[in-house]
Amino acid sequence: MLTASLLRWILTRSRRPFAFEACPLDWHPEVTGLEQIGLYVHIPFCRTLCSFCPYCRELYTQKKAAVYLPALLQEIDRTGQAVARQRDESSNPDIATKRRATSLYFGGGTPALMLDDLPVIIDRLRQYFEITEGIGIELHPQDITPENLKRLRMAGITMVSLGLQSFDPEALARIGRSEDRFAERLGWVREAGFAVIDVDLIFAIPGQTQDSLRRDIALAFDLGATQVSTYPFIDFTYADNRYKPMDKKAKRQLLDELAHFCQEIGLIRTSVWTFAKPGTGKYSSVTRDAFLGFGLSATSLLQHTFSINTFSLAGYIGRLEKDQSPTALKLNFSLRQRAAYFLFWGSYGLLINNQRFTAIIGQPLEKLYGVEMALAVTLGFLRRSGDDYLLTNRAIRFYHDLEQLYTTAYIDKTWSIARKEAFPRRFTLS
Numbered sequence: 001m002l003t004a005s006l007l008r009w010i011l012t013r014s015r016r017p018f019a020f021e022a023c024p025l026d027w028h029p030e031v032t033g034l035e036q037i038g039l040y041v042h043i044p045f046c047r048t049l050c051s052f053c054p055y056c057r058e059l060y061t062q063k064k065a066a067v068y069l070p071a072l073l074q075e076i077d078r079t080g081q082a083v084a085r086q087r088d089e090s091s092n093p094d095i096a097t098k099r100r101a102t103s104l105y106f107g108g109g110t111p112a113l114m115l116d117d118l119p120v121i122i123d124r125l126r127q128y129f130e131i132t133e134g135i136g137i138e139l140h141p142q143d144i145t146p147e148n149l150k151r152l153r154m155a156g157i158t159m160v161s162l163g164l165q166s167f168d169p170e171a172l173a174r175i176g177r178s179e180d181r182f183a184e185r186l187g188w189v190r191e192a193g194f195a196v197i198d199v200d201l202i203f204a205i206p207g208q209t210q211d212s213l214r215r216d217i218a219l220a221f222d223l224g225a226t227q228v229s230t231y232p233f234i235d236f237t238y239a240d241n242r243y244k245p246m247d248k249k250a251k252r253q254l255l256d257e258l259a260h261f262c263q264e265i266g267l268i269r270t271s272v273w274t275f276a277k278p279g280t281g282k283y284s285s286v287t288r289d290a291f292l293g294f295g296l297s298a299t300s301l302l303q304h305t306f307s308i309n310t311f312s313l314a315g316y317i318g319r320l321e322k323d324q325s326p327t328a329l330k331l332n333f334s335l336r337q338r339a340a341y342f343l344f345w346g347s348y349g350l351l352i353n354n355q356r357f358t359a360i361i362g363q364p365l366e367k368l369y370g371v372e373m374a375l376a377v378t379l380g381f382l383r384r385s386g387d388d389y390l391l392t393n394r395a396i397r398f399y400h401d402l403e404q405l406y407t408t409a410y411i412d413k414t415w416s417i418a419r420k421e422a423f424p425r426r427f428t429l430s
């Protein structure tokens, strides 16, 4: 059986684990050498805490949000100024241009709980970054009101991701949610005129069937979704799920069937777990070659490092009050570790592009993985198309299992540690 360690050995050709170490107090992310970066802002507050949810979140109070905002702005200033200094050193000082950032995503938690503050946060980011492709936000069903949507549009938000999870009241009840006028709310979203409307659905909740999942997907698109994200239900070790997800085989069968159905109704598969209407934009905060994260638990993926901010609200605020880095852990990639990371997330997006690989890794794909790529083509996992390697259905099926393996071996472990200790000293992922 393939394990995360075995895959890591194959791709990095080394037994060296991913080693995270404590980040220095004066640390700044290094963004030079990267042509495209995305921005991410984490707003950790929620009205209630869902039992199935693994993310870094806190029960909302006005008081907590009021102390979070200045800390967040301080982090943006701190990083923004460092990025500007790096540009001055590497470019012509006479041309004072801002750093280009392809996109900005607000995730959480429930970012709309800080709706009043979003324009301030966006303005502050715009002091340092020119956002070229749009701004996205995750919305909880309760956030979706005509008034909120109007204010989001006015703040410059162009993409929304709606966490509906299912339209089926029984499936919702099993994860502690309920159907609350979803059709009406989607109508308001349609009228508000967002360029991208993603609907998040979860599959493999006990009791769901192929028919009920087909209905979920068809309904989401009928009601205006431009994209549907269908996540397999994952039981994180620290979650409190009363109903456990279906088994691996059932999950794989359900996804196969969903993919088949989406193809039948003319949708395009845009990643292992997302399907979209042809010609529409993508809502995707993770499938970026590089990104800078701000806020509690936010991660940054850069050319040579991967870093994670503290999960502790008090720790985050305390550090920023002293103008110190809120980043708890940092991983310095070896060349092949960075390449493995690129290949892993590229594969989630179904495509590995040669030029982008070279731009980020600094060496051609075929030089580092010539044998592996040729073998993957021969075995029917990849198909060559110009400068791209495309994943075949066989590879997608394999990746679906792999992503869940990675979630338990790496994400669950990292987040479990980060939840327990504000600033851990070091740990490894092997």
Ligand SMILES: C[S@@+](CC[C@H](N)C(=O)[O-])C[C@H]1O[C@@H](n2cnc3c(N)ncnc32)[C@H](O)[C@@H]1O
Pocket: 052, 053, 054, 055, 107, 108, 109, 110, 138, 139, 140, 141, 162, 163, 164, 165, 200, 201, 202, 231, 232, 233, 234, 235, 236
């Ligand atoms: C940050 S979360 C939620 C955003 C928003 N606060 C909400 O509740 O609608 C983003 C998405 O991750 C997915 N998700 C959360 N926990 C999950 C789990 N245990 N298994 C699978 N998907 C999960 C859900 O589809 C969710 O909408």
Ligand code: SF4
Pocket: 045, 046, 047, 048, 049, 050, 053, 054, 055, 057, 108, 109, 110, 140, 163
């Ligand atoms: S699923 Fe959404 S609302 Fe529920 S705890 Fe997670 S982030 Fe908060």
